Amino acid sequence: MSGFLEMVGRLDDRVNPIVVKELRQAMRGRMIPIMLIIYEAVLLLCMSLYLGSEGIAANPRVGLDLLIVFNSIFLFAGIVLVPISMAVRLGFERNQDNTDLLFITTLPSHRIAGGKLLAGMILTVLFLFATLPFMTTTYMLRGVDFKMVFSMVGTSLMMCMVSLQFALFVAVLPVSRAFKTTLGLGTLSILVTIFISTITIMGNMASRGTTILDQLEEAIGFTVIVVFLTVILYQMAVALIKPHSANRAKPLRQWITVMWFFSGAAVVLTGYSNGIQVWTVFSLITLIIALFVAVSEREEWGPRVRRKIPGSPLGRSMVYLFYSGAPNGVLWCLSLLTVTLIIAANVHSKFNNEDLQIFVGFALHAVGYTFAAHILHHTFLAKRVSKNHVWLIALILLAVMVIGGWVLAFLINPNDFTSISRNGIYHLFNPFALPNDTWRFFYLACAAAWVLIMLAMRVRWLIDGRRRFLPLGPMIPPQPEPAPATETEAS
Amino acid sequence: MRVQVIDLKRFFTNGVRAVDGLNFSFHEGQVFGFVGPNGAGKTTTMRIMATLDEPTSGDVRIDGVSVVEQPEEARRRVGYVPDTLPAHRDITIHEYLDFFARANEIRGTQRRTVVQSVEDFTGVTPLRGKELVHLSKGMKQRVSLARALLHDPDLLIMDEPAAGLDPNARIELRELIRSLAEAGKSIFISSHILDELSELCDGVVIIEQGRLQRAGHLKEILVREDALRTMRIKPLGDPDQLYRALLEVPYASEHQLLEGEVFCAVPADDKTCSDLLSHLIGQGIAIVEYGQEQADLEDLFMKVTRGKVQ
CATH class of the missing domain: 3.30.70.920 (Lrp/AsnC effector binding domain/regulation of amino acid metabolism (RAM) domain)
Known part of the structure; x- marks a missing residue:
């Protein structure tokens, strides 16, 4: 008995403290128990209404219909309710005014983010357990087999996981309380959209009598995408929880590079044409977002990062692209973007040429706008706008060019300003005009020229960045031992 | 144990020099007051000392451990009581302290013993089952202090601990701080209540606009200045x-x-x-x-x- 208690005690010590705290708070608070009671009542009500309805005896798939209803209710809890409740709590704890929870513990950031995700998933599973007796009942009715139940529950849990991690990521964004409220409303609408899309897709699949397990390629693709999104959102949350001075980009860039490489290798080796397109689109979206983030990072490496820079030149070269910092981050994005587009253009012959041109165009515009924003900030706005907001300058420049083009087209040609074909020149540097066949080549040529000019202007910055990437030198030695309590004079 | 602040500088990107070349030091068992007008750079300095911020240059060494080079190690030696008080919902004092004991990797029976002794020391034991949101400001301050003491730090940094407390709570806090100093802890405390600080402190550091104005033993400075x-x-x-x-x-x-x-x-x-x-x-x-x-x-x-x- 004492051995068992000792084992339980040891296990208790190993549990992530965040999970213990979250679950204690969930059980002590009123929200989760009330939600569970209402949840059970809704499930019971749905089953009673459905089974009591007319024509039920003639329905050959009554079990399946009920399973879809129960799963939808579970999805609402798992995709909307649990993520929102977890995110609200984390948002309060992550408040910059509150240095209490997430800052002054010795808990590493990954344990905080991981603990929140795990605690959220345990609550989700709690809701699943509340649903399982009802789901089991559907098996006794018509139209359901085990494969259907398992695939539905498995897919639902994956969607719950990615939704939860998305909500947790939004909760740790370092923004003001007012902006966080706005962001929260936006997140809620995104989660509701995910919920509606998921129940629609799963309902359609179930109605056709198919499950995700029947389509292995899609199942693998879906799993890879969900895992990729969850891990990348998790890594971003970890990076945001870490102090600004930490080397917070490193795990994120490493994870993206590893995923990019292995998923790219898989689609190239298998020669799966849809796969290469999905991989290219995902890679471009990820890398363009990463480029906007990287250009907003700090220019100088602080002591905490510099003390981890390898001493040997070879070691420094190997880690350079992955460390936090703007010049190396931009270089990392440019490298992966270039290789992605080269692979997309050359490896698979079935790749649609028009799509490829649009992808290239988007990448060129992203590089052009981020570099232009960086130059603008560096030259004119360094003292007025924080370096963290260079991405915002890039978006404002993009918005100015896009809206400005339309306004100019309207002013000069008010009778036919909506036609991009006719007014293509006004939409120069507008990436959303790239689908226009007539002007696309011109747009691409101009964007390429623009990028070359920007690169020429920033090449020195990129080279300087590598030159400045040096380990921390010896610290200033402590001052000679003065008499107790110092005799420092006033300045 | 010696706390050394060495040519500490913290410049923000908007050009503000929040901390501009601070140099001072103090020993174990000493209570040092940290005073300055609002916006003088006190909280920034304390955040750097607690490893929550990074200096532009310079360093703080706690018993020789650098907050810049070894922040994780330094954090184990520092207990930080911020100017904001804990206000989490749905968590009792005991659960809150247990969480932080777990976060500080205090395990098994030792965790229970440590939490119990810290609760006793700070006088929160009778209210250990009460939720944080329902506590008075003075009691929250005690809980905040209890949390900072869980891992038995050498240095206790307290940012405005007496702000908003009633006279009784202030007296009790003062007694706690005195007994901590007697137990050999170094205490670095910022406050605008100067008469209390002068009763409590062995030394004082005065800053303005991020620059050091005076530092040293309070009596010696007063004699020198007066x-x-x-x-x-x-x-x-x-x-x-x-x-x-x-x-x-x-x-x-x-x-x-x-x-x-x-x-x-x-x-x-x-x-x-x-x-x-x-x-x-x-x-x-x-x-x-x-x-x-x-x-x-x-x-x-x-x-x-x-x-x-x-």
């Missing part, structure tokens, strides 16, 4: 006679006659005061009451700072 001492003398007879007599003393200045008493400033050493009294008695002036007014921390603060903020 070049003139105000004397208050009440004569038995006509105060005008005393006033006139004092006007003729070359080293007395700033004479004032108020409600039968005469005030004047003299160089701040005991010999001068004694000589002055002998001189007055020698002049036939009968003195019934005599007193000296020495400068305190508040006077020093007013003298060395100009209330400038950045």
Whole structure:
């Protein structure tokens, strides 16, 4: 008995403290128990209404219909309710005014983010357990087999996981309380959209009598995408929880590079044409977002990062692209973007040429706008706008060019300003005009020229960045031992 | 154990020099007050010392451990009591402290013992089952202190711990701080309540606009700074006679006659005061009451700072 208690005690010590705290708070608070009671009542009500309805005896798939209803209710809890409740709590704890929870513990950031995700998933599973007796009942009715139940529950849990991690990521964004409220409303609408899309897709699949397990390629693709999104959102949350001075980009860039490489290798080796397109689109979206983030990072490496820079030149070269910092981050994005587009253009012959041109165009515009924003900030706005907001300058420049083009087209040609074909020149540097066949080549040529000019202007910055990437030198030695309590004079 | 702040600088990207070259140090068992006008850079300095922020240059060494080079190790030696108090919902005092004990990797029975002893020390044991949101400000301050003590830090950094507390809670907090100092902890405490600080502190660090103004033992600074001492003398007879007599003393200045008493400033050493009294008695002036007014921390603060903020 004492051995068992000792084992339980040891296990208790190993549990992530965040999970213990979250679950204690969930059980002590009123929200989760009330939600569970209402949840059970809704499930019971749905089953009673459905089974009591007319024509039920003639329905050959009554079990399946009920399973879809129960799963939808579970999805609402798992995709909307649990993520929102977890995110609200984390948002309060992550408040910059509150240095209490997430800052002054010795808990590493990954344990905080991981603990929140795990605690959220345990609550989700709690809701699943509340649903399982009802789901089991559907098996006794018509139209359901085990494969259907398992695939539905498995897919639902994956969607719950990615939704939860998305909500947790939004909760740790370092923004003001007012902006966080706005962001929260936006997140809620995104989660509701995910919920509606998921129940629609799963309902359609179930109605056709198919499950995700029947389509292995899609199942693998879906799993890879969900895992990729969850891990990348998790890594971003970890990076945001870490102090600004930490080397917070490193795990994120490493994870993206590893995923990019292995998923790219898989689609190239298998020669799966849809796969290469999905991989290219995902890679471009990820890398363009990463480029906007990287250009907003700090220019100088602080002591905490510099003390981890390898001493040997070879070691420094190997880690350079992955460390936090703007010049190396931009270089990392440019490298992966270039290789992605080269692979997309050359490896698979079935790749649609028009799509490829649009992808290239988007990448060129992203590089052009981020570099232009960086130059603008560096030259004119360094003292007025924080370096963290260079991405915002890039978006404002993009918005100015896009809206400005339309306004100019309207002013000069008010009778036919909506036609991009006719007014293509006004939409120069507008990436959303790239689908226009007539002007696309011109747009691409101009964007390429623009990028070359920007690169020429920033090449020195990129080279300087590598030159400045040096380990921390010896610290200033402590001052000679003065008499107790110092005799420092006033300045 | 020695805490050394070495040429500490923290410049923000908007050009603000929040901390600009601070140098001071103190030892275990010492309570050091940290004072300065609002916006002087106190919280920034404390956040750097607690490894929550990174200096632009310079360092803080806690028993030789650098907060820049070894922040994880330094964090184990520091207990930080921020100016905000814990206000989490749905969590009791005991669960809150248990969480932080777990976060500090205190395991098994040791965790229970540590949490219990910290609860006893800070006097929160009777309320351990109460939720944090329902606590008074003084009790939250105790919980915050208890949390900072869980991992038995060498240095305790307290940012405005007495702000908003009622007089009883302040007295209790002062007693706790005293007993912690007696237990050998170094305590670095910022406050705007200067009379309390002067009662509590062995030393003081005064900053303004991120720059050090004074640092060291409070008594030594006061003696050094207080070049003139105000004397208050009440004569038995006509105060005008005393006033006139004092006007003729070359080293007395700033004479004032108020409600039968005469005030004047003299160089701040005991010999001068004694000589002055002998001189007055020698002049036939009968003195019934005599007193000296020495400068305190508040006077020093007013003298060395100009209330400038950045």
